Amino acid sequence: MPPTDESTDAGTARATRADRGPGPAVRASTGSDPGASTDCEDTLDLRLSEELIALFAGDTGSRDGTEEGAAYGIPAGFPEGAAYGIPADPPEGAPDGDDLLDRVGGWGPATTPAGVFHLVPVRAGRDLALVHRWMNDPAVAEFWELAGPETVVEEHLLRQLDGDGRSVPCLGVLDGTPMSYWEIYRADLDPLARHYPARPHDTGVHLLIGGVADRGRGLGSTLLRAVADQVLDKRPACARVVAEPDLRNTPSVSAFLSGGFRFSAEVDLPGKRAALMIRDRALRDLL
Template structure:
């Protein structure tokens, strides 16, 4: 997100590869899907096509990791079926990526210099394709989505299990901690607070749709001050600085308990 507070959520290039290298057994996947998981429950945090105007071509060679029709063990409570979220900017829906439909759009966004600085996915279309397919071909711990606002795809999201991610090695992760990455694709949508609005809405959507999740986390690059500011404006708290592969990050956390407390005081 270099020039604005919402253009990108940093660095999922090498981190994502590391995440998908952590292989879980089928038994563990089933266990996590049922509500169990690793981590310290008392540890304090230190880190459809849906209603869119999509380009033609919707054939995929891979199953959709976030679709409601995907296989048995679902680590993220079927993101593709979460439905719309109302925001002050309009109605947002997270639509799991289909490479045949969405790749050209994602390729264009990733080659924007402001995005490429932190996502590191610029280059030929195959670079973005490989990044997306690693998630879609994985066990479902990370689901890439388009953010469709009032019918128009305008952002890219990755919803992932932070407690199953290498990030969990760097803070006291709790079972079902859910992470988010964001980039806002269009230049016209940046620099006007839209990122903060969408981050708040999606974090609340995660907490509403994933009752087992008590915290939403993010790890923007510390150099990306506008990004950190956007998370703070979206109701996340700064928890710690963490050294991750390729970057020093700000661990941002949005707590269910704190959100519910604030809502009860300000209905």
């Protein structure tokens, strides 16, 4: 069962939508699909009614998102967008207004000590091969458990892409190079909420660093801090960012601690014992 954190520094029906291309793109670690076995747990085990979605989303005000490329988190004309080959047209199905995660794809760049960073929502047709390669790295596969043929990763991604928007799979693009995989998700709407005292709009993160050369040098901590701060900046209703790395994944737990998260508790989740990590809005300037 994949983690909601993953190997930050340790070493996260077929496609029919047009943006997936002709080819056949993380599973949060605590969800459960009533029709699936416990090792295929997923954040998307529940369909929300439109009324509930509207209730949870709330009225957070208007957002621009007008520039082409905003749906990818990279403004039009931004050099990193060109380096990654971001197309001019937003993906089919991009949200037109508020959604459960306040338009992750439109959050824009984060300036970090490591470079300019963007969260770019996954497109299966473009990104499946890359995410599949990362998931088959032994250091990643040990915790995400998504190694195997492309169809394994594809199904995991499509469960999110075809869901109600409570979990958004993204590539982390650093100075124009995709180098990490993220899942930004509504922890309060996730089965994780059964295992800790969740609060409305709690937002969860999963992360894996793709390249071996990027691991073990503090990059995970730097990006975790940047992304958590983006969540708190872009989601005013969210008071906490949470994660639940596997307790066995000591480098990942350390990365969260160095990234401004605090250890809250040990929790027993389906398939693992986890460290509940929290970054509080009220403490963000102290940690």
